[in-house]
Amino acid sequence: MPTDPHPRHAHDGHDSHDSHEGDHGHGGHAAHQPGGATPHLPPPAGGRGAAHAHDESAARPHAHADPTLYRSPAEAAAAPPEPLAYVAGFDRAAARPDALFTVGTDPTSDTYGRVLARTDLSTLGDELHHFGWNACSSALAHAGHHHAERRYLLLPGLRSSRLHVYDTRPDPARPRLVKVIPAAELAAKAGYSRPHTLHCGPDGVFLSCLGGAGDEEGPGGVALLDHETFEVLRAWETDRGPQHLAYDVWWHLHHNVAVTSEWGTPGMVEGGLDPELLLGRRYGHALHFWELDTGRHLQRIDLGDEHQMVLELRPAHDPGRDWGFAGVVVSVADLSASVWLWHRDGDRFAARKVVTLPAEPADPALLPPALRPFGAVPPLITDINLSVDDRWLYVSAWGTGELHQYDVRDPFRPRHTASVRLGGITARAAHPAAPDLPLSGGPQMVEISRDGRRVYLTNSLYGAWDDQFYPEGTGAWLAKLDADTERGGLRPDARFFPHGDAFGGLRVHQTHLAGGDASSDSYCYR
16 A cells, blocks of 8 residues: 655644735734724624534424435435546637536446546536535525525636536436526626635525636635525625635634635636746735624734645534644745644634645756756645545645645644655656556545545646646546545555546546535534
8 A cells, every 4th residue: 555654744833823914914913903903703603604503413404305415424424425426627728618527436337437428518618627516514504495405516617707507417427507607697796707616505605716807806705606596696705804815715614704715816827827926925825714604804814925825725524623724835935835724722713834745856857847947846735635524634736746645633733644646747657557657747636535435536737737837738537546544544446547538638627426525515513
């Protein structure tokens, strides 16, 4: 079993303090919210978004017939395994439609590891990226669902600002297009563009967006969509404070707290990574905390402007916990990448670095032009994910081509337990199913089955960024790893490796699993 016996994390024991400075402020001390009042986070209870976050003995507030809406993380983990995976693919040249693929994940079936169907979008130039369900387990405790069921997949176009809605009924393996939400509706009703990530939540489907309406460079933020019609309702924020850059959004339902992260505006990312902006420390480097039910900004934590691009957020699934992890792509100080833990500290939140991955020295002749002056491969943490039982943290190092596994029973001190190499800028590590095929791209989006035993990886980051770091092309591949959930460990499944022509020439970005997965759901009961 490929494992790395040497933990590669740093625990510096120092929390970043909160501030309310401007978007590019360098301070680490508390400042005052507009209006002069020092903000205090809500206590771990109350608020419209938390009204039904009880323990498991509470009555179920909404009747439903969907067994994939789980009362608790433990119930989700014990449910039957996923029969299908849904994979978003895009055409970098925008000459053909992007597509939603379904892949067989039942190891007893002859369709295991095979692409079962491809459903094309109705338009060109969308660049599918993240996507998600109309409903998840949080629907058990908030209004807006008259007949809650995990049925529709919403696919935002990161380039086009359109949303395609697919119905997974009556045949889950062959979703059908039922609605397209135009960019003009998102701009007119919410004031946003470049939709990125979505989650089912209180008051609507939360859709994070990188840009402002039309060609405006920001601020980015969160749009609310109706749970059932998917009509754009409004912007979620009522007081955004110093927040300008956007990326991910997640929350602690029981505590009525939302968290957002920062990447950049459309002009900062759509042409690729801009070295001037990076070295000028202008990409996002902060976490923002909000009152979930009102959209009111509460606190900004600056991680330090050397830590560029704070991307994926993974809060604890246990609704009684109020901590989570955030991944940072790169440090301009030494090309390392890091994972940070946010946690409550009294009536505020604090954050500290708990994992550091160093850059790897490399022959400049083997590096893409953007990296040759540095003579090293940055790990580039582009995704992280947390198992449903909150025990295992997975960290994708897209640059070096590694997936790392950490035991986070003590979230303040992650313990490195395993790693697997696939692809990588210089390593080009092969998969055991195709040992003679050097892989391009690297572990990027990572998804985890509800029981934690299966980990799925795709290899494309974002079209323009793929081209910079893998100029010879990324190809397309989807890998599945088997995880040891008792002692730790990872092993690639040689039977599961759709790649190349299996995806019809499209690149693949994100995977979601039928019946839910580690990144789809927030839970209301313990």
